[in-house]
Amino acid sequence: QKEVEQNSGPLSVPEGAIASLNCTYSDRGSQSFFWYRQYSGKSPELIMFIYSNGDKEDGRFTAQLNKASQYVSLLIRDSQPSDSATYLCAVTGGNQFYFGTGTSLTVIP
Amino acid sequence: EAQVTQNPRYLITVTGKKLTVTCSQNMNHEYMSWYRQDPGLGLRQIYYSMNVEVTDKGDVPEGYKVSRKEKRNFPLILESPSPNQTSLYFCASSFNTDTQYFGPGTRLTVL
Numbered sequence: 734q735k736e737v738e739q740n741s742g743p744l745s746v747p748e749g750a751i752a753s754l755n756c757t758y759s760d761r762g763s764q765s766f767f768w769y770r771q772y773s774g775k776s777p778e779l780i781m782f783i784y785s786n787g788d789k790e791d792g793r794f795t796a797q798l799n800k801a802s803q804y805v806s807l808l809i810r811d812s813q814p815s816d817s818a819t820y821l822c823a824v825t826g827g828n829q830f831y832f833g834t835g836t837s838l839t840v841i842p
Numbered sequence: 843e844a845q846v847t848q849n850p851r852y853l854i855t856v857t858g859k860k861l862t863v864t865c866s867q868n869m870n871h872e873y874m875s876w877y878r879q880d881p882g883l884g885l886r887q888i889y890y891s892m893n894v895e896v897t898d899k900g901d902v903p904e905g906y907k908v909s910r911k912e913k914r915n916f917p918l919i920l921e922s923p924s925p926n927q928t929s930l931y932f933c934a935s936s937f938n939t940d941t942q943y944f945g946p947g948t949r950l951t952v953l
Contacts, residue, residue, distance in 0.1 A: 764939075765939060765940070767941065767942075775946075775947075776932055776944040776945060776946055776947050777885070777932070777944050778944070779941050779942075779943075782940075782941055821884070821885065823885075823942075825939045828873075828890065828892060828898065828939060829887055829890065829900060829901075829939075830875065830887055830890075830939065830942065831887075831901075832877075832884050832885035832886070833884060834882065834883065834884035835884060
């Protein structure tokens with residue numbers, strides 16, 4: 734069974750701080766890695782994807798991938814109250830997607 | 843507008859009464875998928891389809907059927923629903939195993 738693990742939280746950070754979200758995966762053959770944000774009662778929406786080792790930045794978001802350690806993370810700089818949501822890590826294995834259970838983030842004004 | 847639509851959005855039914863949840867996308871995506879989301883268990887893939895007439899089981903296919911007769915549609919069929927299929931269901935589509943776009947969700951309750 735391929736696994737994706739995330740700390741369920743809740744993670745609380747003050748407004749303006751950096752939020753760090755982590756994810757580990759079991760399948761060393763995983764090729765693609767995604768971070769989705771899900772507000773309560775809504776569908777997941779893509780924040781970032783990353784395919785290669787290293788960092789990828791998009792605005793306030795940075796995804797980091799380390800395939801040797803089977804670890805992917807998401808940093809949110811200058812956190813805003815609107816960033817309060819559940820963040821889902823997803824990886825591909827073969828033709829399937831595997832999701833973690835999500836980390837709940839609360840940004841405190 | 844590029845989107846994935848699902849119907850119905852909410853459904854309350856009784857054990858054993860066959861139901862179908864429809865899913866349609868207008869982005870010409872080859873890959874379509876169904877997930878269920880349960881508290882503490884996250885999103886789990888039920889079935890996926892790489893293209894028309896090609897479907898495969900995900901991690902939790904028991905009790906579900908799918909078909910892919912047209913590229914844009916991927917209905918989920920519960921032939922004999924049971925209470926343990928009460929869940930929030932999402933349909934998603936993508937170009938191969940790339941960024942997935944999710945529908946709005948269908949909240950199903952089986953009594």
